[in-house]
Amino acid sequence: MMAPESLWRPGETYTVPPGGHKCSTHPSQRRGKMKAYTRYLPVLFIILFIWPSLALALATKEVAVDALWFASRGKEVMGGTSQVIVEVEPNPRQGIRVGFFEEVAGGSGPSWRAAGWMASVLSSQLLGVDLTHYKISFDVGGRIDGPSAGGLMTAALTAAFLGDQVKPEVSMTGIINPDGTIGPVGGIPQKLEGAAKRGKKLILIPYGQRFSMDQRLKKLVDVVERGKSLGVEVREVSDISQAYQLLTGKPLPQARPANDQPPEIPGAVQAKIRNRTQVLFSKYRELISKVKMAGQLPPELGQIVTQAESAYSLAQDAAAQGLFTVAYDRMFTAVLMAQAALVATDIIQTAQSGGGQALQNYFDSLKAVRGKLDAFLNRLDMETPRTLSDVAALSEAYGLTIQAWGSILLGEIREGEMEKLLKQAQEKAEKRRGSAPRGTTQTRRPQLGIQVSDSPYGVMVNQVAPGSPAERAGLLAGDIILQYNGIPVMDTATLLQLVSATQPGEFINLLVSRGGMQLFLTAMLESGPPPPPPPQTPASEQEWERIGQKLYEAAFFYKMADLLHTLAEDRLLIGLGFSGTPAPAVEVIDKAARLFQTTAEAGMNYLDSIVLQNQAEEAGLTLSAYRWAFMSKDPSYALAYATYLALGAGISASPYARLGASMALYYGTASLITKYYSLGAEIGKGGRVQKVRFEKALINMLERAFRNARDGINLAREAGIEPIFSAFFYEAAKFLREQDLEGKLSALAYLWYATAEARMLAFLGGGLRLERPLPVQQPAPQPGQPSSPPPGGSEAPKSQKSL
Template sequence: GFTLTHDEPFPPGDEYQARVTLNGVPAATYTFSVVGPAVTMESRLLHATTARGATDDYEPIEPTDSFAPDEEVYLVGSADLAKGSTLEAHWYIGGEEDETGARSLTAEEDYTDAGFYFSFLPEGGWPEGEHQVRLVLDNEEVGRYTFSIVAETAAAPEGVATLTGERSVTINALYFATDFGGKAVGGVAPVQVSVRPASRPGELRVGFFEEEVAGTGSMWRAAGWTAVVVASQLLNIDPRDYEFSFSIGGRIDGPSAGAYLTAATVAALLGDSMREDVAMTGTINPDGTIGPVGGIPHKIEGAAEKGLKLVLIPAGSRFEMDQNTGQMVDLVERGSELGVQVEEVSTIYEAYELLTDGSIPRAEVTARTPQLPPRAFDRTRAKAQEWMARYEEARNRLNAVSPEILPYFDTTEADETADAADKAMQQGLAAVAYQRAFMAAAETEVLLLAAEMVERYATGGVDAALDYVQAARTSVSELDAVTRLLRTESPQSAGDYVALFNAYTSLGQAQGLVLLAETSLEQLQQQADQMAEEDILVALAEIATYYALAGDSIQAARDSVDIGFGYGGTPVTHPERIEAMQELLRRAAEANVAYFESTIVDQYARAFQIHPEQMREQFMSFDTEYLLTVAADQGVALMSEQITDPTQRAALVLGSSIANYAQSAGLVAKYYSLQAELDEEGNIVSIPRERALADMLDLADRRAKELISLNGDDIPIMAVLAYEAARVSRQGSAEDQLMALEQYWTAATLAQAQAYIAGQ
């Protein structure tokens, strides 16, 4: 070997050589370079916090330092990590390290502001008290994070005392209208809300009485029905044991008294008195949040003229437009100028304490974040993988479509959803992965069927396209097979019944979608000769959407049974409650749909000067949630005639009602309360009432936890699936947040259904 030394370091460069000669003759040349000292970054911790989870982007989900004994604790943060640096997490229980919780990660290259998380749940759960997680970076401790374990349980709310006669309360309903001169004016209309024992127990009866001809409208009646539903759920009563009535002393319509009517209904049931110098405006959501409304400046003026001292308005509504001046006004200042105190409220619980001399009994929220049992987790993950396989198969088939047609079917959104599903799978978020994988597969299968139909149309005309879809559709035969399967199921526990409800939810939607597809197909067959090509292509896409979504809904029904059956031992001790809840939620869903159609759809119809039925059809192609609601109504109506077993029929109607209740409430929140701003394709781009949405999400999360925990050790699997999906969805876009709201409401309703039929 040969070596060379130099007094000074070799300058960095690529032009160095070592030449070897043998007996004076050049034998070999070796080229080498000199590299200067590496510039290394400094590893450092930027921030970290304990939380109940982590998003795909390593953001904390529900940051907190208080957890339940069986809850996995997350430490989420970010750091600058140089290549080769190691970050470790060490978990200390009561001052002693649990070495089974030690976790570490090593940087394979330089990372700036890199997100990370560590999580741990000791075998057997956490003991109560304070514990720590410590971060160590390259053998040096860089942070200690203390958290507490608190064991809380939920207690059922107090019951309602038995009525021996009628109870009535009177409220000051606010309204605003336009006078003959075009000026916006406000006023107060007295409303009497009465509750009495049912004259015919077992029947749900709600009456509306007017002192003026046409004194109320459909929106007012929908608000009254919703008030009865929400009040019954808040107090955990069977509304068929009572009769409810709303008597109005003037003319009024609209949904803006929904929260006030709910509070009055609760007061009548509990025997509390309503304050005479107070009024309130705001819609009511399924979980008791109060939604924004319009015309508040003029309603405050009407309250002042009546001599009222306090007006409650929805949170986030302090600044509203004066319809007469077109200027934004501070409602608190406007009220002060008129001698009226104006106060914002977020929930019916807050409002009730200001409106009455009492409070609404409320379950104590548990600190525990609901989690799937291991077996349900494994089943859900397996189902997510099945949906990913369906997505990949459809994606591959779509790539085989004619190159002239393929560019018209953009899969970008479906591909991004599939990628997000894969990330959720890697993080162990089974419920989230299932939801995303389903969405990716469903959208891709719609595109595939539409593309294949258009391909046949391009080569063989309408008849070829319709022949293909009739040969390719499997929805009808699969629907019959799964319907027969569900009829053979024998639920053993309350959890089994809820899984059956959820399965029938999907099956009712599938039946309705098949009906819509067949109607559209028949219309196209009859009218194709008179239709422009553009209209034919739209009709083909519509048929493809209905058939493809029907097939996906049928598989979702199978999934509900496969995932949700076989948990818990609590029997259904009150089977009659299935019928009671079915009727309650059916009426609630019908009220919400009527509310949405009369508030939103009919207004669009008037604006575009078309018949309301035409606008409803357009909304079905514009909004998937409305499409599924309409489809479920039609599907359940047909299937109810075919199912003779009363328990199975009740399960069908209840399952559909649970979904429609959440979906229709989401429609009202989206288009009316939150005034979501949409792009030309109907996608949500922003939600102006951000505070209202934040309040609604917070309460929805708490309410879902309350109702899930009421089931004790019999974890409501289907409710937890919806809850886990909601927790992650709420961290996303405006569209995702509205989806989370609907998922929270679904979780709460499913959990309440399980507790209710189990007699809890």
């Protein structure tokens, strides 16, 4: 808007900043110039107001697909389709934005949203895309939930990035796995009926599902023949690459390595792994010997020991063949199982010999792992990765440490529940007994604090309770008690009678044999707790059983935290110090960490909704209560849930910590979803998988997973990175593939992790180059925002160590 002429002073001039010029401000001259300027106002309006929206519209890519579904209403089973619009547009705000839009409130469930996040992660890895540069949306019509459209969503999102379109006459069903393979789903015959009504001519299904269960007929049918009767062609596909070609008519551009060399672990790393394996061998022998000294074990503990011995045997075979990565992996399982058995025997013996105070001392000793973890986290915080190989080692060590903290959190939860139940049980017991007569006191038993058994030479000490009179006197496990106050001790019954006849606070003299020598030891007996009242009713027995279960689980989680801490230390020892591509800026790591954490947490909710919730309802339990039962059934779920808890608690703010823990959680939940939902694993005695519904699909997924992992490792190496742990998991998977179904499923999980870690390192190192560029352009940062550092960093480390 022009100023009034009265404000202008004729003939006055003013000076503009340097580089400008003097101009007259005479009204007649100004009016002439303003008329000339006004002819440019339409152009200026277009530049300022229309062009940004037009440019954004041109850069936005949209792909429409029809997701297939089936549903049941009473006895009626039907299939149908729901249109999904997948949209990608530039995101100048530089943050991860994945949105889900619905036409009705609650139209998309948690499984659907988790599948969208997984599709986003996989498309990012396939194409080498930094998702912080884009806004992604999934717009669905009607109501839909479940993971079976995961493959279709991934293909549609990838097409949007590439500027391709999905053919309107084609659709697919199948979950998406972390390495791009397509997993089995249910309801295919009914989905074909819905697709035919929508006018589809080609439907893609997961490999190995030609014969699928008809939910209406309750029997297997040939879906290829069923499709022909409906005028629909049905094809099996193994992975996203095959599906993309058929859905769009165009090949999926991929980053392929120049060679197909089998992954090898450097000799220096092999030597370190061999040394750490020997440490685990020694640890296992120590643990299992203590377990066997406890004598006859209950059947449940016997099964755990059998699993430990099986893993130990496999580790010995692998070590004999020079496969130390495999031996190391199996020894972790062997040590974990042996520790689980020993925890049970420790608790029983400590409670019998030392009572409540001894148990408290035992738990206090287990909690010492907290201090070790605090110190190790401080050490990790001081590490500065110089190369991308260092980034992998540091993230792995952080991830295991976060898992260890999560295990402690689980132990604390169980311990708190145990104490609450114990208090309630004691109050009920007092009410059942009634008040004791006035002037009477309960007799308190004398206690020495040992667990013993008969031996040919006398009474052998199997265990000494921490903080007990026996420990203070110097008694050790393995000692043979020969005399008690000068009286020969022939068997455990004699020793028990002598201890019972001694008053608390009295000193006793013991003659013991140790290593061929005889020693005199002096101890003062303590007053133990009064014997618990015998259960009065079946309900009381159940209460004590529940208390014992929680007590065991709390102790086990503390022990598992200690073992995870050991593995975290090994990761640093094995993986740090390799030369190669420089580490990127920490902001780059933070972006990857945020993406994986969001996706991993969605995956955990996804697992709960499609696997645990259904099983909990069948068992008549709440999800929270059933979760603990599921942890007992599958330790890998316990590890995943521990990681989930620790991430939510914010144990560490380091991006490396969040990246390592989030990747472990993401691939842990993905493998559990595949195991229980997609493949339909059935658990037999001993807690191992005895059957899967789609074994053909499992074998196919394994074959594809080996190829994908090998490609990822070679891409990383061509980018100047040594993916130590990806090669480690690849080597272990080769051995596990030849084992039982449990081993094959473990191999699949290892391969997925190996692929993801290797491809992420290759991307950060600039090693992912597609055959054709992305048409959706990455926007420049807004003013005041830092630009993203280039993958691979910009400054070489000053000193590097080659191994």
